[in-house]
Amino acid sequence: DGGITQSPKYLFRKEGQNVTLSCEQNLNHDAMYWYRQDPGQGLRLIYYSQIVNDFQKGDIAEGYSVSREKKESFPLTVTSAQKNPTAFYLCASSIGLAANTGELFFGEGSRLTVL
């Protein structure tokens, strides 16, 4: 089945540690995204990538980093510089710009808790 796989589903980290969230898609989509969800805040865009080896900052990129070495993969690193990292993180993908219907397809999310 085609889809987006995020791992781990739950992650605990101590303050001062970096942590990497995995996102893999087998939909052959060109574009991939990372969103952060907090209660009462909706979803906010962290980073996005429209092609391999290229990515752009979203609205709340500070304290996060990404890479896009392969079309299928878009890992997100939450660094120790992120002041309030406890949140639910959602990865998404969409077809490339040329054939875009606008829709984003989402993974099941990763819950990060900083102890």
Next chain:
Amino acid sequence: AQTVTQSQPEMSVQEAETVTLSCTYDTSESDYYLFWYKQPPSRQMILVIRQEAYKQQNATENRFSVNFQKAAKSFSLKISDSQLGDAAMYFCAYRRRPGGGADGLTFGKGTHLIIQP
């Protein structure tokens, strides 16, 4: 920058009745997409319905329909014959058409829909 506003943090409806969720947005673009996504307790985001701004006809998907008022920048979702499985957070979202600039969806803060049996 585009903004999306959902003014109803929570709505409640009796099973089998109809409920309307409100959404307004602000943009200077003329061509864009609007979406309603559903997020049940599993937290998986599910697309409910999509509207393209250049289409005057309101989108419909089974029991779900929208009232798209482009001039008023309003995009409400109507759920008919509400079912227990409709209970979820509902997010309104905006996306400009491809062509450059910031990408991705801009989301509202969500409406928590409760279905009373």
